[in-house]
Amino acid sequence: MGSGQWMVERRSSFGNDSFPKEHETASESGCLSIIVLGASGDLAKKKTFPALYHLYRQGFLDSNEVHIFGYARTKISDDDLRDRIRGYLGKDAEHVSKFLQLIKYVSGSYDSEDGFQLLDKEISQHEESKNSSEGSSRRLFYLALPPSVYPPVCRMIKKCCMNNSDLGGWTRIVIEKPFGKDLESAENLSAQIGELFEEAQLYRIDHYLGKELVQNLLVLRFANRFFLPLWNRDNIANVQIVFREDFGTEGRGGYFDEYGIIRDIIQNHLLQVLCLVAMEKPVSLKPEHIRDEKVKVLQSVLPIQDNEFVLGQYEGYRDDPTVPDQSNTPTFATVVLRIHNERWEGVPFILKAGKALNSRKAEIRVQFKDVPGDIFKCQKQGRNEFVIRLQPLEAMYMKLTVKQPGLEMSTVQSELDLSYMQRYQGVPIPEAYERLILDTIRGDQQHFVRRDELKAAWEIFTPLLHRIDNGEMKPKEYQPGSRGPVEADELLAKVGYVQTHGYIWIPPTL
Numbered sequence: 001m002g003s004g005q006w007m008v009e010r011r012s013s014f015g016n017d018s019f020p021k022e023h024e025t026a027s028e029s030g031c032l033s034i035i036v037l038g039a040s041g042d043l044a045k046k047k048t049f050p051a052l053y054h055l056y057r058q059g060f061l062d063s064n065e066v067h068i069f070g071y072a073r074t075k076i077s078d079d080d081l082r083d084r085i086r087g088y089l090g091k092d093a094e095h096v097s098k099f100l101q102l103i104k105y106v107s108g109s110y111d112s113e114d115g116f117q118l119l120d121k122e123i124s125q126h127e128e129s130k131n132s133s134e135g136s137s138r139r140l141f142y143l144a145l146p147p148s149v150y151p152p153v154c155r156m157i158k159k160c161c162m163n164n165s166d167l168g169g170w171t172r173i174v175i176e177k178p179f180g181k182d183l184e185s186a187e188n189l190s191a192q193i194g195e196l197f198e199e200a201q202l203y204r205i206d207h208y209l210g211k212e213l214v215q216n217l218l219v220l221r222f223a224n225r226f227f228l229p230l231w232n233r234d235n236i237a238n239v240q241i242v243f244r245e246d247f248g249t250e251g252r253g254g255y256f257d258e259y260g261i262i263r264d265i266i267q268n269h270l271l272q273v274l275c276l277v278a279m280e281k282p283v284s285l286k287p288e289h290i291r292d293e294k295v296k297v298l299q300s301v302l303p304i305q306d307n308e309f310v311l312g313q314y315e316g317y318r319d320d321p322t323v324p325d326q327s328n329t330p331t332f333a334t335v336v337l338r339i340h341n342e343r344w345e346g347v348p349f350i351l352k353a354g355k356a357l358n359s360r361k362a363e364i365r366v367q368f369k370d371v372p373g374d375i376f377k378c379q380k381q382g383r384n385e386f387v388i389r390l391q392p393l394e395a396m397y398m399k400l401t402v403k404q405p406g407l408e409m410s411t412v413q414s415e416l417d418l419s420y421m422q423r424y425q426g427v428p429i430p431e432a433y434e435r436l437i438l439d440t441i442r443g444d445q446q447h448f449v450r451r452d453e454l455k456a457a458w459e460i461f462t463p464l465l466h467r468i469d470n471g472e473m474k475p476k477e478y479q480p481g482s483r484g485p486v487e488a489d490e491l492l493a494k495v496g497y498v499q500t501h502g503y504i505w506i507p508p509t510l
């Protein structure tokens, strides 16, 4: 699908221009209701409400016009909900308690009209209390719920909770991943939701797109002359996009076992990062132009080869009582993707993700080819590598060979280092959810996954996932706290990644 098919909402304050400009928020005048569905759950408590609190603290949510509603089946009072989330908000008791007063809880089921009619009544009362003219109010529904209930919840919202939008008001829906389990189920989900809402009303959130250094990727690539001529198959040997966690499934074993590491991390978070690393320059920064380019890259990915992936499961994973004893679910995977286009033919994109490994970090490693005609005989010391550390300790560093300081003419591996903590002292880096929720209020879909993008992403992984689901693949066992299965390192070497021995990047200290 091309950009022409996507309807843009009339009152999207920033969606169509390059960078959001703070002053443009002033044009949003109707009162704003933010409804967190699944308010009793883990994501709501740990991410959604804290993000809303931080936006409130920074003045992006004005208490004169915003009200927040929690909705779930659990029967609790407003104060019970406030007590559940208080501890996740911060230490400033006065602001925390003012924020909590903005929250009201409504209990109801996800598939019957009673609860949603009650919710609508509460929202309308809030809108009336703010003298918001009908048609100008804004309603943001955040589905912090398991995907199985998205269709009934969307039907109920459509039936009971829509507001008029004739004076610039809107109703928007934020949907959490996983968006389906394979191509068919994702398309099915998209079709059901698509019958109810326009694409411009749907915000499929992938929180990796809200991370500071992920948001920096397009600037880095397209605003710096350094990178333009180098960013291609002539110079780059391979690209790794890596996610590691040093803990296991931690109480989410039941959820995780149904999905596995490919659906939980690789098909969404890492693939989104790949798109931004590999896509061509968009015509402009309009969301549709960017998303058009992302779709093109995804559609250029070749089928995954049998000898280009390794699956793993950490020892002890099945001890979790919510995980079946015979579970085949991978907690680790390395998958090599090949992009069949002029820029990337022959360059392996290695996506690696694992739970219970030896460290917690997410990074992109762009490894350059060897310098031809090595007069310094320095090639064995390692290749140039450009590393973008997404977390923790956001940084970009470029591993390069320099003369060893001193009288001798010898070479050593060193780095050009842009560590954010040192370079941007005192500048807070916003949480991904904070930024993305603000985008939804502003109507900027740039950092959200479009329906055709989602389809193309599932097309890449569905054949492999089906083979895993059918029990055709047995993951290799690895020790918790290790690098993962040794076969994964062997695969890396086979596709051309050259590990630098004896060099470790040490984040600078203040």
Ligand SMILES: NC(=O)C1=CN([C@@H]2O[C@H](COP(=O)(O)OP(=O)(O)OC[C@H]3O[C@@H](n4cnc5c(N)ncnc54)[C@H](OP(=O)(O)O)[C@@H]3O)[C@@H](O)[C@H]2O)C=CC1
Binding pocket: 038, 039, 040, 041, 042, 043, 044, 072, 073, 074, 110, 143, 144, 145, 146, 147, 148, 149, 176, 177, 178
């Ligand atoms: N937790 C996390 O860190 C992350 C979560 N996500 C995604 O966000 C969404 C919410 O996640 P999370 O908060 O962890 O999920 P939870 O399992 O905590 O579910 C959220 C709420 O949904 C209701 N619920 C749970 N199971 C069902 C069910 N089978 N049928 C109907 N309602 C149910 C419960 O509320 P009640 O019973 O009160 O109605 C629950 O409090 C999911 O799609 C998840 O994949 C994405 C990234 C990270």
Ligand SMILES: O=C1O[C@H](COP(=O)(O)O)[C@@H](O)[C@H](O)[C@H]1O
Binding pocket: 207, 245, 264, 265, 362
């Ligand atoms: O979506 C998910 O992400 C988290 C990791 O997020 P991060 O921002 O801490 O890197 C992961 O733990 C979880 O399994 C997954 O569902």
